[in-house]
Amino acid sequence: MVTALGLAWRASRRLTAAFAALSMLMAALPVTIAWCTKLVLDEIADGRPEVGATAVLGAALAGCGVLTALGPQVVQYVRDESGRMVGLVAQDRLFRATEGFVGLARFEDPAFLDRIRMAQQYGGATPGMVVSAALGGARTILTGAGFLVSLVTINPWMAVLVVGAAAPSLAAELWLSRRRAAMLWGIGPVERREFFFGELLVNVRAAKELRLFGIGAHLRGLMNAQRRAANAERSRTDRRELGVQAVTGTTAALAAGGGLLWVLVSAANGTGGVGDVALFVAAVAGVQAAVSGLVAELVTAHQQVLLFGHYLAVLDAEPDLPVPARPRRAGPLRRGIELNDVWFRYSPGHPWALRGVSLTIPYGTAVALVGRNGAGKSTVVKLLCRMYDPERGSIRWDGVDLREMDPVELRARIGAVFQDYMEYDMTAAENIGLGDLAALDDRGRIEAAARRAGAHGAVSGLPRGYDTMLSRVFAEPPDDDGGAATGVHLSGGQWQRLALARAYLRGERDLLILDEPSSGLDAEAEHEIHQGLREHRRGRTSVLISHRLGAVRDADHIVVLDGGRVAEQGTHAGLLARDGIYARLFTLQAEGYRQREDRDANDRLSEAR
Numbered sequence: 001m002v003t004a005l006g007l008a009w010r011a012s013r014r015l016t017a018a019f020a021a022l023s024m025l026m027a028a029l030p031v032t033i034a035w036c037t038k039l040v041l042d043e044i045a046d047g048r049p050e051v052g053a054t055a056v057l058g059a060a061l062a063g064c065g066v067l068t069a070l071g072p073q074v075v076q077y078v079r080d081e082s083g084r085m086v087g088l089v090a091q092d093r094l095f096r097a098t099e100g101f102v103g104l105a106r107f108e109d110p111a112f113l114d115r116i117r118m119a120q121q122y123g124g125a126t127p128g129m130v131v132s133a134a135l136g137g138a139r140t141i142l143t144g145a146g147f148l149v150s151l152v153t154i155n156p157w158m159a160v161l162v163v164g165a166a167a168p169s170l171a172a173e174l175w176l177s178r179r180r181a182a183m184l185w186g187i188g189p190v191e192r193r194e195f196f197f198g199e200l201l202v203n204v205r206a207a208k209e210l211r212l213f214g215i216g217a218h219l220r221g222l223m224n225a226q227r228r229a230a231n232a233e234r235s236r237t238d239r240r241e242l243g244v245q246a247v248t249g250t251t252a253a254l255a256a257g258g259g260l261l262w263v264l265v266s267a268a269n270g271t272g273g274v275g276d277v278a279l280f281v282a283a284v285a286g287v288q289a290a291v292s293g294l295v296a297e298l299v300t301a302h303q304q305v306l307l308f309g310h311y312l313a314v315l316d317a318e319p320d321l322p323v324p325a326r327p328r329r330a331g332p333l334r335r336g337i338e339l340n341d342v343w344f345r346y347s348p349g350h351p352w353a354l355r356g357v358s359l360t361i362p363y364g365t366a367v368a369l370v371g372r373n374g375a376g377k378s379t380v381v382k383l384l385c386r387m388y389d390p391e392r393g394s395i396r397w398d399g400v401d402l403r404e405m406d407p408v409e410l411r412a413r414i415g416a417v418f419q420d421y422m423e424y425d426m427t428a429a430e431n432i433g434l435g436d437l438a439a440l441d442d443r444g445r446i447e448a449a450a451r452r453a454g455a456h457g458a459v460s461g462l463p464r465g466y467d468t469m470l471s472r473v474f475a476e477p478p479d480d481d482g483g484a485a486t487g488v489h490l491s492g493g494q495w496q497r498l499a500l501a502r503a504y505l506r507g508e509r510d511l512l513i514l515d516e517p518s519s520g521l522d523a524e525a526e527h528e529i530h531q532g533l534r535e536h537r538r539g540r541t542s543v544l545i546s547h548r549l550g551a552v553r554d555a556d557h558i559v560v561l562d563g564g565r566v567a568e569q570g571t572h573a574g575l576l577a578r579d580g581i582y583a584r585l586f587t588l589q590a591e592g593y594r595q596r597e598d599r600d601a602n603d604r605l606s607e608a609r
């Protein structure tokens, strides 16, 4: 609660103060109106009303009426304005915290993803709501206290009865709000699945398969099932709340009814004045409204604070990968990188992805990682970038364990194209420029990188060249002649070239990692790219992963992974001579090409005949 209030105060001091002042002013209004009404009625009932005093009281009542009419709108505006400012600050803090997770594990942990979703949902809104609830609570206390004092002056027992009837209601509502917060947390995974299916149904990448396989209705059914499950939980909670509130509400109504009866009897007996009766009725209603208002505000604040716990949990989460307070410098690579007996699994529940891998990437050489699907190649690459830490063993950069370095500094020394590279819904220039923010506005460097990756031709042929929006999600801004063009979508191979250009833009980094950089390219483009890569690699340290063994045959060193282990390693010629996995895979691929060539030759021969 204190953190939430502190966040609101720091985000918008002036607005929070204005909100507080206005709330207090609004709090004084009902009591002022009740007293003015009592005094006016007493004046009139007196039989000799003083015109001046009555006029003043009337004017005061009119003024209070104007404030009552305008006040809520002004308070609402100030509250919303403050909420917007707090929301921005809270969001910035949240994403700064998620950026602080230097590895990937947090983003693969479903429970943590739920927390982030809850934090996004409630982190921004809670501080504003807590301030609002706190001030709303203070306002109702102030109003209630004013009426309570009025009530005590007329009948102290009635004051005790009204307040006493509200106490169980407060306790019950706090219990209910804890249950509601637990329910919201409980349905988190269900809502995440519902969101996933909803996204899938309108996702342009999924649209082809959904239509071809006719699975839209099936997925919609799965999405609706999630919503039904979440709705059932929400309904159960609502019903429980309804039951409890019916009991507490009846108790409060009985207390009010008793009070009203007493007032009417004493008025009939002539023991009270007309003004006293009016004040009494207003006070009973005012105290009850204040108590139920206070309960509502407390419950809102309580529930928001409970949900705000998820936001704080993300902000206060332990670092996913420990970074030493004084990291060792990640200097330019001089000798090479060594993996020593590296064991790694994605979580204790997963099988080992790497089982004691030891290999060396000497400075200035090109090392190729090959092997069957799931052998562990991409995992090695992710560990080289320190997206995870090995569970056993170590990875050393010129002898220094990666765990002793600052990951940001280490990654600044690496250029990479990952197997699952990103396609950013941004312009072509931005898609390349994100590889090195310093070059984002440097069109010369961006074009040079695109040329090297063989992407320049395709990009310059786009409607707005490098400024073309590569997206179907965001439309292009309207043309000069007013026509709104839609965004452009590239082919798979063209996207891949952009990813390569992004890596090239990083310039002469110490280590270049290419995980399947040409899997989506046509034969000619692949040849061209590999030619370029060979030139680029010369004398530089690189790690190349490819299933096309022809593309890695001239690497200085080839490491064959199998089931998370190094099965064999050596040069292309050495591995062929060894007649192991590599030789078998290479021969299979070569035979495939040879058979195809033979078939093509036969086809040509029969056509010629």
Ligand SMILES: Nc1ncnc2c1ncn2[C@@H]1O[C@H](COP(=O)(O)OP(=O)(O)OP(=O)(O)O)[C@@H](O)[C@H]1O
Pocket: 108, 346, 350, 353, 371, 372, 373, 374, 375, 376, 377, 378, 379, 380, 419
């Ligand atoms: N994020 C992840 N979480 C859990 N397991 C994973 C994850 N990524 C990979 N794995 C598992 O780790 C093992 C090695 O995967 P990896 O992606 O390194 O293989 P690979 O050799 O690159 O395969 P491919 O040739 O298919 O790209 C596989 O069994 C895979 O299922």
